Amino acid sequence: MHKWMPVLYANYFGILKDVAQQHGYALALHGSFVRDMDLIAVPWTETASLQAELIKGCFEAIGWTHGEDSAERVYNARTEKPHGRTAYAIPTGGGGYVDLSVMRLAA
Numbered sequence: 488m489h490k491w492m493p494v495l496y497a498n499y500f501g502i503l504k505d506v507a508q509q510h511g512y513a514l515a516l517h518g519s520f521v522r523d524m525d526l527i528a529v530p531w532t533e534t535a536s537l538q539a540e541l542i543k544g545c546f547e548a549i550g551w552t553h554g555e556d557s558a559e560r561v562y563n564a565r566t567e568k569p570h571g572r573t574a575y576a577i578p579t580g581g582g583g584y585v586d587l588s589v590m591r592l593a594a
Contacts, residue, residue, distance in 0.1 A: 511535030
């Protein structure tokens with residue numbers, strides 16, 4: 488890990504918080520900012536976007552588009568987690584990434 492990564496992640500948090508709000512989600516930080524930036528997105532409004540739309544917005548805001556990386560690849564590589572979470576790893580370049588866990592929309 489590069490020593491400048493936490494500074495990059497701190498800047499990305501503000502950007503991603505705005506993207507999440509535009510999609511009807513609240514965004515929270517957890518973890519250490521060392522190897523990656525761990526975030527949790529929680530649907531917050533009645534009109535929260537689908538997860539695919541949120542991931543696309545986040546990737547377009549900060550994602551590294553080198554090689555095979557794309558919003559679609561990130562969305563399709565998701566991992567289902569306990570308690571209705573879905574995890575996505577958004578590459579940011581320089582070896583860093585955002586680990587974004589998104590809570591499921593209510594049925």
